[in-house]
Amino acid sequence: MPSKPSPLNSCRSGGCTLTGALSVTTSVVDSATIIHGPAGCAHHNFSLLHATGLDNDRITSLNLFSSGMLEPEVIFGGEDALERAIRRAVRGDYSVVYVLSACIADTIGDDVPAVCRKDWGVPVIPVPTAGFLGGSFQDGVNNALVSIAGTLTGTAERKNGICANIIGEKNLEFEVEENFNEVSRLLSLLGITINVRFIHCAGTGELASLGGATLNVLRDEGMGSLGDLLNRKYGTRAVPAFPAGLSGTLRFLQSAGEIAGTDAVESIAGETGAQASLLEDFSDIAGSSIRFDPVFPGLTDDCSVSEVIERLGLEISLEGVRVPAPLSPPVGTAGVRRLLHRWRRALHA
């Protein structure tokens, strides 16, 4: 029986492995995804992703197929049903088809990789997603990224100029674009441009250039094994996580600069000044008494949040004004600013 540690620094340590993988594969814009399992698994996940997309002001159009397993497929095996679903999917104009297995398909031992290996005319890539093995949502994300990275055929030829891949963005989180913009801004301070968002709204053509970057920036420390894989495959070292909080942002600049071979001293000095200005901007709430809103659980003891509280001299008290705890550590200086805006609104409400 597997015993898997929770992904570090992640608020999505639970959840469905299949959904996690789906949040990645459906972000490959010219792909289709097959869920090999009962139709309800596809419906449930479609509803979830669609509703989350709407919450985040995005219309999600999912190229999703189901093998529609019923009891006969469970008894007699579901590989024929999967073949039928793949046949349907490859008739569409997709560059690649991903196959995600629901729990029951793995329980009965369908040989999904063998079915995918047949000649379908386009790449058909299996992603391990059976949640009953103990995996979490984040494991599904990681498995999908590893499966996709493992099948890319692009070369490791470096592009001109220093550029970075953004690896494993949390496509369902509300601030996915804001976080990306902040990381891009920080990297630009070091003269680093963006190569590929692996994977956020990218096509297979873009993904093939994954090996061309100077460095990778992982979204989450729980993606270390993916970082290692990319390092082995392309010789690309990785910054282990997005910048978390104030001092975390300065460490991020240091780390990215080291890997890129760029002196980060000036950038760090500039960002330190920007953070001081930020705290000055919120001096009106300095010293306030707050408590985290129990209705919206989030990170309450993360060091990046504690640092903000300390730097502004905020007091945590049972009598304090209820403020929302962040769902994940604030990304960069801009993430801290958005967090403080939310707290200010609560304090001034």
Next chain:
Amino acid sequence: MKQIALYGKGGIGKSTTSANLSAALSLQGCDVLQIGCDPKRDSTRMLMHGSFIPTVMDLVRERGDANLRKEDIVHTGFNGIRCVEAGGPEPGVGCAGRGIIAAFQLLEKFGALKGDIIVYDVLGDVVCGGFAMPMREGYAQEIYLVTSGELMSLYAANNICKAIKRLSLRAMSTCRLGGVICNARDTPREEELVAEFAKRVNSTLVQYIPRDRIVQLAEMNKQTVMEFAPDSPQAERYRQLAACVTKNTRLSIPTPLEIDALEALALEFM
């Protein structure tokens, strides 16, 4: 209506014992239904004079369960015994245990589970919940273990005791161990060993069935011993077993042995 199930290691002679038991019960005047719960589907073959009847799962696969009738799956064999084979998927694919569950649901739907006595002949090891289906509430109340004196056969029987014990602890469970049947392989002191095993798992040896060439002869002639050689000593053993099963009231919750104790027991009788 009495419902019994025969469990034991693969190849130990469950189907031969089941078919002859069904035949003997039928000849005693009972209305008998025998259900083979093994994907290899040969439980009822001797009752059907060598024919492999279509299995419930084969028919579901070919026609879909909505297009099946009771007479498609229930076939009449020797002396009016009704025969059913649950069947299952091709070896190596799918889930045979779920197949057993689905077959039982169909039999329920058709009201086919009726008669004076139902004999379930079940795959050797209770490898998953599906193969424990005959032990569940509403099905077999009496489990008979078919074993020889060989260690692996006793090991399988002991494992089935564990399953019976686990199920018997459930609320409303009526599943109990009815006894142990020794289908001999002519190992030394075999009857004594199996009798002692039965005692240690809190049961009794209900019948010793010696090894006899007449069984193979009957099968070569595609018949049960009860039909092929009704006056043989072997047929008498099956009649005794049928009488014992009919009258048996000593039902127990088994006390399975630890593996060390089982091995020590086998060693005692070497």
